[in-house]
Amino acid sequence: MSSSIPQAFKSLHITSAESKSDHEHIFEVSYEYLSKIKNFEDVKSFHNCIVALINMDKYHKANILLKEVPKEVSDQLPVEKIYIYYKLGLSSKLNEVYENLSNDINEIELRAIKHILAQHSYQKGDIFKALSLYHELITNNQKIDNELDLACNERAVISQITNHDKFNETSKILSTITDENSYDLLFNNSLIELSKGNLEKSLELLNIATDKCTSANIDSDPQEILMELAPMKLTIAYIYQLQGNISRAKSMLDDDELKNVNDLMINLIIKNNYHSLNKSSEINLIHRDLDYQYNLHHLEQKLIKSQHQTLLQNHLLLSYQSSTISKNSSYLSNASIEKYLKSFPGDFTPIIYKVLLALQIDINDLINIDYNKAISRKLFKYISNKVENDDLKITAAFLLNSVNSKSGHYDQSIYVFEKMTNELINESRLIPSVIGSLINLYETLNHSSKLNQLILSLIEKFESIPQNEIFDNFDLYNLIKVIGFKLINLNDEENANKVFQILKSTGKEDLLIDSISSKDSSKLLPVNSLASSTDVETLLETNIDSLITKPTTSKSIPVSKTDKEKPNKISKKTKKPKFSKHKFYKPDSEFNPEKELDSERWLPLKVRSYYKPSKKDKKRSGGHQGIVDNSQSQPQPQSSSASKSNANKKKKKKGKK
Structure with a gap:
């Protein structure tokens, strides 16, 4: 985003220091005066202390100072307080x-x-609040803020909203400035086009923005130019990846200049996107290279909410695949999961791994189709054991449905989801994901009578739900809308009108529902704008096989008789032994088998020419009754020189080695 906060901060006429040591000196002198002479009740010395700490990036220490001074003193510096x-x-x-x-x-x-509040809202994912604040700043701007900076910030927020399901009329651009020489504005406009799915238009704007950026900063420091160009190049590589042009995306991310950017966040995104393009089996190496735990900790205040969610999902996935996460991990504790669900409602990612680890199901078991039956039995038993936590039970049900989909047998899934749905309806507590999964199962198996019965019971329940609850619950609103359109497909207009009337009574702004109720489609987008710009000839020339992603299949392992008798047991694979770190391979040019390999290595140890029996062996063969001399029956070594040298060795008396 743009530099409006620093500009606003500088406008407070805060005296600046030349170096960090100057700030430290200012803080020490001011704090000494504030604490010992003024007893923390002097605004000017408190102001000097706070500004010095902010310039030194010591925000935790500044927060401690805020607690030391009286509230009436700290309240006189609201900008500094909010910034900390x-x-x-x-x-x-x-x-x-x-x-x-x-x-x-x-x-x-x-x-x-x-x-500050707008940028904080944008970072925490409250994008509508951020946009509302920027609209206020744009509307009431009296040449205080730079209009171009406001336009850039507004577009940065809208690029996140456009791809959001809650997009509405209030999400339009208010700023009218169109500076074609501003590469920041061009870049943010390209992000808006990208979020709309207009890849070609976005790529065109990005290429113009990179050219403008290069020419505008031609006399700047090379590292500064790279910092400006890096986000644009990363976005170009991402578009190539979306278009399926993997080679061009890799070449962009392989650029030496891009790798030299001295920024932790950009380096993480480069590595993350590069590894997503490579199909490597070295999961442990990838996990160590990305080092998500370190990066997520140090970039916590820089990543926006969607970025943090994606990187955390990647971290959990790689940890599970590399077997470096246990069921006792802090990421899977009840407190962490509660915090995760609060931050990302509807995302059950950590609960999925908690269930899998609790049942000792690893990634190899999930990939191997021969273990599907055993895994489904484990999950079904886990759900049937009356798990107290609803989130664990629902997550296990989704996993069971996923495993059942591989075999095409949904008996267990239908039983589980029917039972859950009936309990939810009876408790007047509707969970759209559970109900939607059951509807999908009925449609997959053509259970039309059960589907009709379920929809009728849901309509009856929808009518009893308060309108404000439907308005506030975005997922529930969408579930009711989907059921309304399914009723239209089933030619049940009477019940469809009931459903759409429930939605309309909430007072929520929805052009689609309004057009159905009024039977007027003039406010909807024209059909031409929804059609792809790709012509028919290009589509016909495309090879269909290149568009179909081939699923990764594991080599089938034959099931033994014991496996068939005990299908609920998952056998663990033994790990391959690791070579010692002292062993090494010699090149062929340095290896001489005649000198370095023992010619008698194929013979038993006791019949080799250089074998020397131990004292225990000598006592055992020392003439006791019952001992038979089997030297005649054993094959003799054929090398005479070896036997001669062996005889000479016997004459020498040596101590025990």
């Missing part, structure tokens, strides 16, 4: 300060606070 909470990710405290702002705050400080 923003850098530390303390959302509740930040919002508390914003809501309790005094009425006599000046316009510059208020705009600076709104900039």
Whole structure:
């Protein structure tokens, strides 16, 4: 995003220091005066301390100082206070300060606070709040903020909303500025086109933006130019990847200049995207190279919500595949899972791995189709044992459905989802994902009578749900909408009108529902805008096989008799022995088999010419009764020289080695 926050911060007329040591000196002197002479009640010395700590990026220490001074003193510096909470990710405290702002705050400080709050909302995923704040700043701007910066920030937020299911009329661009020389504006416009799916248009804007950026920064430091160009090049590589042009995407990410960017976040995205293009079996090496745990910790305040979610999902997946995560991992604790579900509602990723690890099912078991029956039995037994946690039970049901889909036998899945759905309807607690899965199963198996019965019972339940609950629950609203369209396909217009009337009564702005209710499609997008720009001839020339992704299949392992008798037991594969680190391979040119290999290596040890029996062996063959001399029956070594040297060796008396 643009530099509106630093500009607003500088406009507060804060005296700057020349180096970090100067800031440290300012802090030490001011803190000494504030704490020992003024007893933490002097605004000017407190202001000097806070600004010095902010310039040194010591936000935790600044937060401690905020707690030391009285509230009436800290409240006189709302911009600095909110900025510290923003850098530390303390959302509740930040919002508390914003809501309790005094009425006599000046316009510059208020705009600076709104900039901070908008950027914080954008980072935390509250994109509609961020856009609302930028619209306020654009509408009320009296040449305080740079219009181009506001336009760039507004478009950065809209690029995240356009691909969002909640996109509506309030998500339109308000800023009218169109500076064709601004590569930042071009870049953000390309992101909007990318989120809409217009890959060619996005790529065109990105190429123009990179050219503008290069020419505008031709006299700048090379590292600064790379920092400006890196996000654009990464986006170009991503578009190539979406288009299936893997070779061009790899060449972009392999660029030496791009790898030399001195930025932790950009380096992580480069590695992450590059590994996603390579089909490597070295999972452990990839996991170590990406080092998600370190990067997620250090980039916590830089990553936006969607980026953090994707990287965390990748971390859990690689940890599971490399067997480096256990069921006692901190990522799978109840507190961590609760926090994850609160941040990313509807994403059960950590619960999936918690169930799999609890049942001792590894990635090889999931891939091998011969273990599907055993895994499904484990999952079915796990669900049937009355698991107290609903999230664990629902996640296990989805896993069971996934395993059943490989074999095409859905008896267990239907039984589980029917039981769950009936319990939810009786408790007036509808979970759209569970109900949607059962509807999908009925449609897959052509159980039309059961499907009709389920839909009728759901309509009856929808009518009893309060309108505000449907309005607030986005997933429930969409479930009701989907069922309405299914009823239209079933030619049941009477019940379809009932469903659409329930949605319309919520008062939610929905052009599709309004057009169905009024039977007027003039407000909807024209059909031409929904059609692809690719012509028919290009589609006919495309090889269909290149568009079909081939599933990765494991080599089938024959099932033994014992496996058939005990299908619920999953046998663990033994790991291959590792070579010692002291062993090494010699090149062929240095290896001489005649000198380095023993010519008698094929003979038993005791009949080799150089064999020397131990004292125990001598005592055993020392003339006791019952001992038979079998030297005649054993094959003799054929090398006379070896026997001669052996005889000479026997004359020498040596100590025990």
